Amino acid sequence: MLERLWKSFQGTRLGRSVFRVGLPGSNLERAQAAISSFFLHFQPAKVNLRTLKFRTTLGLGLISLYLFLILSVTGVLLMFYYVPSTTRAYQDMKDLEFVVTAGQVLRNMHRWAAHLMVLSVVLHLCRVFYTAAYKPPREFNWVLGVCLFLMTLALSFTGYLLPWDQLAFWAITVGTNIAGYAPVIGKKLQFMFLGGHIVGESALIRFYVLHVVVLPCAAILFIAVHLWRVRKDGGLASPAEPAVLREELQPAQLPLTKTYGLMELARGTTPMVGIKPEEEVFAWPNLIFREILLFLATVAVVLVLSIAFNAPLEEMANPVHPPNPAKAPWYFLGLQELVSYSAFWGGVVVPGLIVLALLLLPYLDSRRRGVGVWFSRQRKLAIGVFTFCLATAVVLTVIGTVFRGPNWSFQVPWKPAPAATDGP
Amino acid sequence: MNDSSVRRLYPWFTVLGLLVGGLVVAAFYKDQFREWKEWQRRYIKQEIARAATPDQRAQAARLPVEIHQYVLTEPERVDRCATCHAAVEDPSYGGLPQPLAYHPNHDRHPFEKFGCTICHQGQGRATTRQAAHGQVEHWDRPMIELKYIQSACAKCHLPSDIPDAPQLARGQAVFEDSGCIGCHKLHGSGGVIGPELDRVGATRSPEWLLKHFKNPAAVTPGSAMPPIGAGDADLQALTLYVMSFTGEPLSAYYVSMKTLPGTLAGRRLYEERGCPSCHSLAGKGGKLGPPLDQVAKRHDPQWLMAHFKNPQAISPGTIMPQFYLSEQETRALTQFLLSWSDTNVIGFLKTPATMTPIERGKGVFRKFGCAGCHGLEAQGGIPNPNAKTAQQVPGLKYVSEGYTKEELRKRILDGQREIVSLDTRKPPAPLYMPAWRGKIAQGELDDLVEYLRSLTPKGEKLDF
Numbered sequence: 001m002l003e004r005l006w007k008s009f010q011g012t013r014l015g016r017s018v019f020r021v022g023l024p025g026s027n028l029e030r031a032q033a034a035i036s037s038f039f040l041h042f043q044p045a046k047v048n049l050r051t052l053k054f055r056t057t058l059g060l061g062l063i064s065l066y067l068f069l070i071l072s073v074t075g076v077l078l079m080f081y082y083v084p085s086t087t088r089a090y091q092d093m094k095d096l097e098f099v100v101t102a103g104q105v106l107r108n109m110h111r112w113a114a115h116l117m118v119l120s121v122v123l124h125l126c127r128v129f130y131t132a133a134y135k136p137p138r139e140f141n142w143v144l145g146v147c148l149f150l151m152t153l154a155l156s157f158t159g160y161l162l163p164w165d166q167l168a169f170w171a172i173t174v175g176t177n178i179a180g181y182a183p184v185i186g187k188k189l190q191f192m193f194l195g196g197h198i199v200g201e202s203a204l205i206r207f208y209v210l211h212v213v214v215l216p217c218a219a220i221l222f223i224a225v226h227l228w229r230v231r232k233d234g235g236l237a238s239p240a241e242p243a244v245l246r247e248e249l250q251p252a253q254l255p256l257t258k259t260y261g262l263m264e265l266a267r268g269t270t271p272m273v274g275i276k277p278e279e280e281v282f283a284w285p286n287l288i289f290r291e292i293l294l295f296l297a298t299v300a301v302v303l304v305l306s307i308a309f310n311a312p313l314e315e316m317a318n319p320v321h322p323p324n325p326a327k328a329p330w331y332f333l334g335l336q337e338l339v340s341y342s343a344f345w346g347g348v349v350v351p352g353l354i355v356l357a358l359l360l361l362p363y364l365d366s367r368r369r370g371v372g373v374w375f376s377r378q379r380k381l382a383i384g385v386f387t388f389c390l391a392t393a394v395v396l397t398v399i400g401t402v403f404r405g406p407n408w409s410f411q412v413p414w415k416p417a418p419a420a421t422d423g424p
Numbered sequence: 425m426n427d428s429s430v431r432r433l434y435p436w437f438t439v440l441g442l443l444v445g446g447l448v449v450a451a452f453y454k455d456q457f458r459e460w461k462e463w464q465r466r467y468i469k470q471e472i473a474r475a476a477t478p479d480q481r482a483q484a485a486r487l488p489v490e491i492h493q494y495v496l497t498e499p500e501r502v503d504r505c506a507t508c509h510a511a512v513e514d515p516s517y518g519g520l521p522q523p524l525a526y527h528p529n530h531d532r533h534p535f536e537k538f539g540c541t542i543c544h545q546g547q548g549r550a551t552t553r554q555a556a557h558g559q560v561e562h563w564d565r566p567m568i569e570l571k572y573i574q575s576a577c578a579k580c581h582l583p584s585d586i587p588d589a590p591q592l593a594r595g596q597a598v599f600e601d602s603g604c605i606g607c608h609k610l611h612g613s614g615g616v617i618g619p620e621l622d623r624v625g626a627t628r629s630p631e632w633l634l635k636h637f638k639n640p641a642a643v644t645p646g647s648a649m650p651p652i653g654a655g656d657a658d659l660q661a662l663t664l665y666v667m668s669f670t671g672e673p674l675s676a677y678y679v680s681m682k683t684l685p686g687t688l689a690g691r692r693l694y695e696e697r698g699c700p701s702c703h704s705l706a707g708k709g710g711k712l713g714p715p716l717d718q719v720a721k722r723h724d725p726q727w728l729m730a731h732f733k734n735p736q737a738i739s740p741g742t743i744m745p746q747f748y749l750s751e752q753e754t755r756a757l758t759q760f761l762l763s764w765s766d767t768n769v770i771g772f773l774k775t776p777a778t779m780t781p782i783e784r785g786k787g788v789f790r791k792f793g794c795a796g797c798h799g800l801e802a803q804g805g806i807p808n809p810n811a812k813t814a815q816q817v818p819g820l821k822y823v824s825e826g827y828t829k830e831e832l833r834k835r836i837l838d839g840q841r842e843i844v845s846l847d848t849r850k851p852p853a854p855l856y857m858p859a860w861r862g863k864i865a866q867g868e869l870d871d872l873v874e875y876l877r878s879l880t881p882k883g884e885k886l887d888f
C-alpha cells in the first residue's frame with residue numbers, strides 16, 4: 001500500500017522533480033539508487049555478501065556514526081536553551097529540566113548518546129584490531145580512526161563542563177591538571193585549555209566553542225575522509241581479498257558470466273575487484289535497509305535509556321568546595337588511577353606511549369595475515385598484547401570508578417569509607 | 425538476492441518503527457501530565473466556581489494553564505512558586521489549604537521585586553513539589569520551616585528594627601547576652617577560639633543549631649563551648665537569629681534597608697529635635713508631656729507613626745507641635761520609642777551622655793562577648809578542662825581585690841595565651857584569654873575596668 005502511494009507521488013511533476021530515480025524496480029535502478037543519490041552515494045552500487053552479515057563488523061562503525069548524528073541533532077536543540085556563562089549555565093540546565101517541553105529527555109538523550117558513543121568508538125577500534133582490518137592498504141584509515149577516537153574523547157570532555165555543576169567543574173579540574181603534568185609544555189598547555197589559570201568564565205566559553213563548532217566540524221571532516229577511505233581501500237576487510245600490496249595489484253579478469261551494461265572496470269582497490277557474482281548484492285535495498293534498521297535500533301536504545309534514567313546534575317559549581325574524591329569522567333578514570341601512582345609516568349608517559357603505539361600500529365605490524373578474520377590464529381601475539389592492554393585499561397577504569405574513595409583511598413563499594421563530615 | 429531477502433526485514437521495520445514512535449510519544453507524554461498543571465487546574469476550577477456572572481465564568485474558563493514566574497534581575501533569580509501557588513496575590517483566598525492559600529501581606533514585599541525564595545528559600549526554578557521545596561539531593565537551600573521564617577528578615581533588615589519579627593529581636597538579645605562573639609567572629613569582629621559564624625545559617629540546619637546550643641560537646645565532640653544557659657523559648661529565638669547568618673550576597677537594593685534610619689537614628693533625632701524639652705526618658709527630660717518609657721506598651725506602632733505625622737488629629741487639644749518629619753524620620757523615631765519598652769534592649773541605646781561609666785562598661789562587656797567565657801554577668805562557671813583555675817574560666821566578681829586598675833587594663837590588652845595546666849600530661853586547656861589590644865578603644869577599656877571593679881558584692885569580706 002505504501003508502495004502504491006509512493007508510486008502515485010512519483011507520477012506527479014513534484015515527485016519527479018525531487019527524486020530523479022524512483023523506487024527501484026530493476027537492477028539498473030537499484031544500482032542508480034546508490035550512485036546517483038546525494039545521500040546514498042557513499043555506498044557502492046554493489047556490496048559483498050559478507051557486508052550484510054551482522055557478525056562481520058557488529059555494525060559498530062555505523063552505530064558510532066548514528067550516535068554522532070543523534071548527538072548533533074539533540075545538541076543543536078539544546079543550544080537553543082543554553083548560554084555558556086557561569087551565571088546562566090546551571091540555571092539553564094534547571095530550566096531544561098523543569099520548563100522546556102521534553103527538556104529532560106532531550107538532555108538525557110544527549111548525555112547517554114555521548115557515553116554510548118565513547119563506548120562504541122572503543123569497541124569499533126577493538127573490532128578493527130581483532131579483524132586485522134588496519135593492515136595495508138588500510139593503514140591511513142586506521143590513523144584517521146585513532147584521530148576520531150581522540151576527537152570523541154575531546155568532544156565528551158569539553159561537553160562535560162557545560163552544565164557547570166560540581167560534577168562538571170571538578171572533573172574538568174582533574175582533567176586539566178593531568179594535562180598540566182606534561183613536561184616543559186604542561187603548564188602552558190593547561191593555560192591554553194582553560195584560557196587562564198582557573199576553571200572559570202574563560203574556560204567555559206572556550207570549551208563551549210570547541211564542543212559546538214571546532215570539534216564537530218573537524219569530526220565531520222575526518223568522518224567523511226574515513227568513509228571515503230573505506231570505499232577506496234577495498235570496502236570491509238575480507239579474508240578473500242587478494243593478499244598483495246598495492247603496487248603488485250594486477251587488473252582483474254572480467255567475469256564472463258556478467259551480461260548487464262554497467263561498466264565493471266575492475267582495477268585498483270575498489271571493493272568490486274575480483275568479486276564473484278554470487279557473492280555480491282545490490283546496496284539498495286539489501287544494505288541500505290539493514291543500515292536503516294540499525295539506525296532505528298540505535299535511536300530506540302538511546303530513547304529507552306533517556307526515558308528511564310536522568311542525566312545527573314549536582315549542586316552549582318563551587319570552587320571552594322571540592323568533593324572528596326574529585327573524579328574525572330569515567331573514560332579518564334583509568335588515566336586518573338595511573339596518575340595516582342605517578343603523575344609523570346602514569347599521566348604523561350604511559351598515555352603518550354599508548355597513543356603513539358596506536359597511531360604507528362599499522363606501520364609496525366603490516367604483514368597481511370588474518371585479515372578479515374576474527375581472532376585469527378596467525379596473529380596470536382598481536383591479539384595477546386592488545387587484549388592485555390585492553391584488559392589493563394578496563395581494570396584500571398573499574399578500580400578508579402568503584403574502588404576509590406575519599407583521598408583516593410582504596411575502598412570496597414559495599415563498605416564505603418565515610419567522607420569528611422561537613423555538617424548535617 | 426534482491427527483494428525476497430529484504431522482505432524478511434519488513435516486520436523488523438514495523439516493530440522498530442512502532443517502538444521508536446512509541447518511545448517518542450512516551451517522552452512527550454511525561455510532559456503533558458506535569459504535576460503543576462493539576463494544581464493550576466484546581467485553581468481555575470475555584471475561579472470558575474466563584475464567578476458571579478456568566479461573563480466572569482467565561483473569563484475564568486479561559487484562564488490559561490501556564491507557568492507563572494517572577495523574574496528578578498539582581499540577584500538573578502526566577503521563582504516559579506506561583507505556578508502551583510496560583511492565588512498568592514488574591515486576598516479572597518485567605519485561609520484556604522495550600523497550595524491555594526493567599527500569602528498574608530502580599531503587598532508589603534511585592535513579589536515582582538522580591539520573588540519568593542529570598543525569604544522562604546527552596547529551589548525557585550523548579551516546578552515539581554519536592555524539587556521546588558528544595559527537598560531533593562543536590563540542593564542545599566531547602567525551604568525553611570514557617571516557624572523559622574523570621575530569620576529571613578535579617579537578610580535585609582536590622583533585627584532590632586522589625587516590629588513584626590519579635591523573635592528575631594529576642595534572638596539577637598540572647599546572642600548578645602550570651603557573649604557568643606567572645607569566641608566566634610561575626611562580620612569580621614570577634615574572638616578566634618571558635619569558628620566564624622558568617623555562614624553558619626546556611627551550613628547548619630536549625631535542628632543541629634538547637635542541639636548545639638543545648639549541649640555543644642554532644643554534637644561536636646571535644647568542643648570547649650559551654651551550653652547556653654537559656655530557656656527553650658530563648659534558645660528557639662537564638663536559633664532563629666543565628667539562622668539569619670547566611671552570607672548570601674544580596675544587591676544594594678535589598679540590603680539598603682539595613683542603612684535606613686532605625687533605632688539609632690531615632691535616638692539622634694530625639695535629641696536633635698528637642699523632644700527631651702517636654703518628654704522624659706529614664707527620668708531625664710521635661711515634664712510637660714508624658715514620660716515616653718512605656719509609650720510603646722500603650723500604643724501600637726501605627727498609632728505612634730500617625731501621632732508623629734499629626735499630633736492634633738490623634739490627640740485633639742494637645743500642645744505638641746507639628747514637626748513636619750519625613751517618612752523616614754517618623755519611622756526612625758517610632759523605632760526608637762519601641763525599643764524603650766523592650767527591657768532587653770541594652771544600655772548603650774541610651775544616650776551615652778546620660779549613662780554612667782559602669783553602665784557603659786556593661787555595654788562594652790556585652791559588645792566584646794566576654795560573657796561567652798566568663799559567664800553571664802561574669803560569675804564564671806564555664807568549664808575549661810585541665811585549667812589550673814579549678815578547670816573553669818575564672819569568674820570576674822572579685823577582680824577589684826586581686827588587680828589594680830593598671831594591672832586589669834594590661835591583662836585585658838595583652839590577654840593570656842598560655843593557660844597553666846593542672847596535669848601537664850593531658851592536653852592543654854582549650855579556652856584562653858585573647859589579647860584585645862587594637863580591638864578595644866581606650867574609652868571603652870576604662871569603662872570596662874570600672875564595670876568589672878563594680879562587680880564585687882558590697883560589704884563582703886574575703887578571708888585571704
